[in-house]
């Protein structure tokens with residue numbers, strides 16, 4: 712049977728325990744999860760992407776079925792290029808749902824057969840958002856408890 716590979720695309724600015732939870736649970740379904748850090752030139756990052764890649768690799772130290780890559784442009788195109796048949800995404804709330812609903816349909820249109828698989832966020836991690844973590848960190852607050860590595 713062909714290996715089931717999923718990409719988990721996102722900004723991961725920063726990668727949080729919520730993201731880690733989705734990857735770990737994704738590994739119960741897929742043989743391999745590729746964490747794909749989107750490189751969007753029009754959007755300035757707060758955490759350097761090379762730094763974030765290293766930190767994510769540190770968090771998944773012992774897993775050889777997790778890989779971290781950068782990608783540019785369309786998620787669907789990238790998934791096809793690397794031979795991933797699935798996109799993995801987390802759903803926290805109805806706002807995520809509205810957005811993801813349209814994106815998933817567009818991606819399926821762009822790359823035939825590409826399925827998006829959603830995992831409902833674990834309740835204790837649902838409140839963690841990269842945006843909030845960035846703001847707290849910028850203002851000197853300690854955010855390490857929300858991250859699967861130390862800053």
Ligand code: ADP
Nearest residue numbers: 720721722723729730800801802832836837839
């Ligand atoms: P994007 O900019 O593409 O939304 P993010 O890095 O914010 O990228 O999120 C990537 C994915 O992780 C999305 O599917 C998002 O819904 C999910 N996600 C974000 N925070 C959490 C969390 N706390 N628990 C589970 N999933 C999450």
